[in-house]
Amino acid sequence: MLGNFSYCNPTRLYFGEKALERLGGELDQYGSKVLLAYGSGSIKKSGLYDQILEILQAHEKEVIELPGIMPNPTVEKLYEGCELARAHDVDLILAVGGGSVCDYAKALSVSAWCEEDPWDKYYLRMEDVDNRILPVGCVLTMAGTGSEMNGGAVITNHEQKLKIGHVFRDNVFPKFAILNPKLTYTLPKYQMVAGCYDIMSHLMEQYFSGTDDNTSDYIMEGLMKSLIHSSRIAAENPEDYEARSNIMWIATWALNTLVAKGKSTDWMVHMIGQSVGAYTNATHGMTLSAVSMAYYRHICPAGLAKFARFARNVWEIEAADKTVEELAEAGLQAMEDWMKELGLVLHLKELGVTEDMIDGIAEGSFILTGGYKTLDRAEIAEILRESM
Secondary structure (H helix, E strand, C coil): CCCCCCCCCCCEEEECCCHHHHHHHHHCCCCCEEEEEECCCHHHHHCHHHHHHHHHHHCCCEEEEECCCCCCCEHHHHHHHHHHHHHHCCCEEEEEECHHHHHHHHHHHHHCCCCCCHHHHHHHCCCCCCCCCCCEEEEECCCCCCHHHCCEEEEEECCCCEEEEEECCHHHCCCEEEECHHHHCCCCHHHHHHHHHHHHHHHHHHHCCCCCCCHHHHHHHHHHHHHHHHHHHHHHCCCCHHHHHHHHHHHHHHCCCCCCCCCCCCCHHHHHHHHHHHHHCCCHHHHHHHHHHHHHHHHHHHHHHHHHHHHHHCCCCCCCCCCHHHHHHHHHHHHHHHHHHHCCCCCHHHHCCCHHHHHHHHHCCCCCCCCCCCCCHHHHHHHHHHCC
């Protein structure tokens, strides 16, 4: 039965080859000072930086640059951005890059004018925002996180060995997002397939919960089937526009909060994967792929009917002559085969995890209760060892 819920998503999306042409109109709605946040410089090599700078200058914006945002943004980088945003009293943060840059921009938007340590307030105590929020716009160059249309912002504290995501309310969502699938073409295959698995994980972590006949589950089955199909095409031909555009659009819908409405959600793969990332700084999607098979086989008996449905409706496995347990395992095996086909990481040792890290990673994994089975620390450690 659908629970009670409200739904609001205030982000305006512009999608397609000509989407960047809409940036100027959005810029006109904000003041003159724009903080341009981006990563290591790939946008300069691709020419995107020059295109955006030309648009900013044409609309008479003063540009304050904040380069060097890393794949797993750190708390130190957050503090650096806070100082810059306050010193220039910026009117808009324009994030150009993948999910990490978008996450960082949202974290900065609530932290710049926070009167106390934002790490303590938002990431340790998980408090709501009660200070000025800077508006954020995104120009996306990687599909995967859905960060362009949600309130999530993940920050890493290496000193504390914690990687934590805070899901902020809709007043922190990006005001607008520019999605041109062609901007994702320059992404290395490793990063592209990692993004594909991040999308798949977002869907599964909302799908594998509940026992009711929920409309969201039907939507997610369609999204997963489309992702599997398009990811195979994109892995062979990275410049197949239809495949890349489908992947980009699926990524947005997988985590723009819509399909989570009216049902419980799991998110333990993300909790474990993020803790792995705090120890290794590995690519986010690969930390998820490395622990997923052990995790889902561990909880499968507690959600057997849904795992059997996953096999039938997503992987199109015939149920004839199979027990429900055999059908569920066949679905998980089909998923593992697809992961191998894409070249995803399936073992934590490939990410640099060593045996002496396991207890610390387990301790750093937040335990959530929305899925089919609530884990304890010993079970998390067992899953990690099985993932090695």
